[in-house]
Amino acid sequence: HRNYATSMSNKKLLFRQLFEKESSTYTYLLADVSHRDRPALLIDPVDKTADRDLTLAKELGLKLIYAINTHVHADHVTGTGLIKTKVPGVKSVISKASDAKADLQIDAGDRIYFGDLFLEVRATPGHTQGCVTYVTGDGLDQPQPRMAFTGDALLIRGCGRTDFQGGSSDQLYQSVHSQIFTLPKDTLIYPAHDYRGFTVSSVEEEMLYNPRLTKDEETFKSIMANLNLQYPKMIDIAVPANMVCGLQDVSAKPAEAFSS
Amino acid sequence: HRNYATSMSNKKLLFRQLFEKESSTYTYLLADVSHRDRPALLIDPVDKTADRDLTLAKELGLKLIYAINTHVHADHVTGTGLIKTKVPGVKSVISKASDAKADLQIDAGDRIYFGDLFLEVRATPGHTQGCVTYVTGDGLDQPQPRMAFTGDALLIRGCGRTDFQGGSSDQLYQSVHSQIFTLPKDTLIYPAHDYRGFTVSSVEEEMLYNPRLTKDEETFKSIMANLNLQYPKMIDIAVPANMVCGLQDVSAKPAEAFSS
Ligand SMILES: [Fe+2]
Ligand SMILES: [Fe+2]
Numbered sequence: 001h002r003n004y005a006t007s008m009s010n011k012k013l014l015f016r017q018l019f020e021k022e023s024s025t026y027t028y029l030l031a032d033v034s035h036r037d038r039p040a041l042l043i044d045p046v047d048k049t050a051d052r053d054l055t056l057a058k059e060l061g062l063k064l065i066y067a068i069n070t071h072v073h074a075d076h077v078t079g080t081g082l083i084k085t086k087v088p089g090v091k092s093v094i095s096k097a098s099d100a101k102a103d104l105q106i107d108a109g110d111r112i113y114f115g116d117l118f119l120e121v122r123a124t125p126g127h128t129q130g131c132v133t134y135v136t137g138d139g140l141d142q143p144q145p146r147m148a149f150t151g152d153a154l155l156i157r158g159c160g161r162t163d164f165q166g167g168s169s170d171q172l173y174q175s176v177h178s179q180i181f182t183l184p185k186d187t188l189i190y191p192a193h194d195y196r197g198f199t200v201s202s203v204e205e206e207m208l209y210n211p212r213l214t215k216d217e218e219t220f221k222s223i224m225a226n227l228n229l230q231y232p233k234m235i236d237i238a239v240p241a242n243m244v245c246g247l248q249d250v251s252a253k254p255a256e257a258f259s260s
Numbered sequence: 261h262r263n264y265a266t267s268m269s270n271k272k273l274l275f276r277q278l279f280e281k282e283s284s285t286y287t288y289l290l291a292d293v294s295h296r297d298r299p300a301l302l303i304d305p306v307d308k309t310a311d312r313d314l315t316l317a318k319e320l321g322l323k324l325i326y327a328i329n330t331h332v333h334a335d336h337v338t339g340t341g342l343i344k345t346k347v348p349g350v351k352s353v354i355s356k357a358s359d360a361k362a363d364l365q366i367d368a369g370d371r372i373y374f375g376d377l378f379l380e381v382r383a384t385p386g387h388t389q390g391c392v393t394y395v396t397g398d399g400l401d402q403p404q405p406r407m408a409f410t411g412d413a414l415l416i417r418g419c420g421r422t423d424f425q426g427g428s429s430d431q432l433y434q435s436v437h438s439q440i441f442t443l444p445k446d447t448l449i450y451p452a453h454d455y456r457g458f459t460v461s462s463v464e465e466e467m468l469y470n471p472r473l474t475k476d477e478e479t480f481k482s483i484m485a486n487l488n489l490q491y492p493k494m495i496d497i498a499v500p501a502n503m504v505c506g507l508q509d510v511s512a513k514p515a516e517a518f519s520s
Contacts, residue, residue: 019457021281027457052456059469196312197279197287199459209319 010143012117013136014038014060017190017199018053020046023076023234024193027053028149031062032115039114041066043134043149044192045079053079054086065114068093070151070192071131072100072242074165074235081245092246097123098130102246106132117142122179124153126172127160133180135187145186148203154180155191156198159212162224164232165239169224173217181207270403272377273396274298274320277450277459278313280306283336283494284453287313288409291322292375299374301326303394303409304452305339313339314346325374328353330411330452331391332360332502334425334495341505352506357383358390362506366392377402382439384413386432387420393440395447405446408463414440415451416458419472422484424492425499429484433477441467 012034018027027049031040040062045053057064067080067090080092080102091103093112106112108123112134119134134149136142152160154176162169180189185204206213212223272294278287287309291300300322305313317324327340327350340352340362351363353372358365366372368383372394379394394409396402412420414436422429440449445464466473472483 017459019279019459021457049457052458056458059465197281197309198312198316199277199279205319 010117012115013143014040014062016056018049018056020049020076022048024195025076026190026192026194027079028190029053029057029062030114030117031060032117035115037115038062039065041068041112041114041119042079042083043068044070044073044151045083047077047079047082050079050082050086054083064090066091066093066112068112068134069100069102069242069246070134070149071095071128072098072165072239073192074232074238076234077238077241078245094246095121095123095130095132097125098128100130100243100246108132111137119149124150124175124179125166126162126168126170126175127152127165129166131175135183145188145202146184147188147190148180148183149190150180151192154189154206154210154213156189156194156201157206157210159210161227161229163229164235169221170217172224173213173220176213181213270377272375273403274300274322276316278309278316280309280336282308284455285336286450286452286454287339288450289313289317289322290374290377291320292377295375297375298322299325301328301372301374301379302339302343303328304330304333304411305343307337307339307342310339310342310346314343324350326351326353326364326372328372328394329360329362329502329506330394330409331355331388332358332425332499333452334492334498336494337498337501338505354506355381355383355390355392357385358388360390360503360506368392371397379409384410384435384439385426386422386428386430386435387412387425389426391435395443405448405462406444407448407450408440408443409450410440411452414449414466414470414473416449416454416461417466417470419470421487421489423489424495429481430477432484433473433480436473
């Protein structure tokens with residue numbers, strides 16, 4: 001075991017993890033509080049908890065500039081559309097590969113800056129075709145250890161299902177191994193969900209203890225093919241909403257826009 | 261707003277926040293990973309998630325030495341007794357003022373060392389007569405900012421009820437103002453529960469935005485007297501169990517000891 005601490009040491013970063021109980025979703029608030037504007041972003045906000053998140057951002061004196069999704073969620077409606085109607089100027093962000101609408105459609109290698117800090121985009125398809133992982137920047141002026149927001153590509157001791165939304169167990173295996181397990185071992189893993197009360201893990205831990213992704217590719221594919229999971233109960237509501245929610249028209253009536 | 265980051269920067273501390281969904285309880289795992297033994301402690305473990313916590317501690321290569329409670333919980337059964345039956349050598353800890361049984365009964369001013377790190381005990385009665393807040397040490401070799409594990413004395417934008425277990429709204433008001441709000445403003449607040457998905461706050465934030473404890477004492481007492489809360493549904497099971505759970509006899513049969 002390496003002697004690293006599981007905590008960040010960057011004086012610029014304000015970081016909050018937030019939980020939505022019904023769908024067990026984690027939303028993340030990050031801000032550069034060394035910058036005059038205190039620019040902030042939310043990763044994977046949920047519609048039901050958007051007000052909570054906006055109140056917190058306001059109390060902390062932050063200026064929210066981005067509302068970002070790791071992928072098109074099938075289990076809850078994203079808060080990005082609602083947030084855009086409530087905070088003018090916020091830009092929604094999702095990957096180009098997801099085919100979903102948003103103000104900014106990002107690609108692997110892109111950087112999303114908030115103040116002097118940034119997130120780097122890594123393509124991690126397999127749970128859905130458009131899944132990306134956002135990783136805090138490399139460099140001494142960026143948070144140490146690095147933080148990876150993995151969506152459903154890599155969960156703590158688990159991973160997202162691969163049987164809907166253009167999913168592929170081949171791809172997921174390659175994505176995690178090539179894009180996440182190649183990060184420094186002390187990189188903190190912050191997933192989109194946890195169902196057992198874990199809040200964070202690390203690359204090292206998942207490389208040692210993830211019950212699926214420590215296996216060889218054939219075993220992994222066989223595990224994923226035999227999960228026998230139920231049809232996702234929110235998928236028919238959530239996916240259509242989330243495909244367009246990032247581009248909800250601020251000029252539309254909020255109630256109407258929100259029911260789209 | 262001060263420009264501090266809400267994250268720790270101590271290279272010795274390994275820190276994990278864990279959540280038990282049914283009672284919305286937070287359990288905290290802290291360890292000194294710079295020390296050869298990697299000594300660790302758990303604050304407010306829950307019986308139902310004790311196995312999860314022990315597995316995690318084992319995977320992280322930690323040596324659990326203390327299982328600590330902030331107070332006699334009324335909403336869940338503590339995991340301390342169960343943990344003692346599973347990991348010989350672990351010592352249970354609770355305040356002397358709680359009148360509950362445990363291996364170590366601590367008092368205000370006591371220090372609980374794990375490796376080179378320690379928790380300082382502050383008496384914060386009012387939710388129960390024996391509530392304490394555990395605060396990480398003061399000093400450059402200790403985590404910065406400091407972290408306060410407040411139990412139910414101070415919750416994020418709230419506080420525990422004061423109508424059972426020797427509770428007193430007078431006392432709670434004095435406790436929070438004299439023992440918690442006097443800590444450095446950037447001290448992180450880690451409560452025993454959160455019901456809305458918040459994971460952490462700070463002294464500064466609660467001094468500005470806590471809807472109860474920002475009020476004057478008379479208003480606070482009137483708020484607490486008029487909450488009209490239901491009788492705590494677990495109290496008749498949890499309190500008797502928690503009064504003795506810290507001293508569960510390792511030599512007794514686990515099932516029998518646990519049902520005591
Ligand atoms: Fe998903
Ligand atoms: Fe309590």
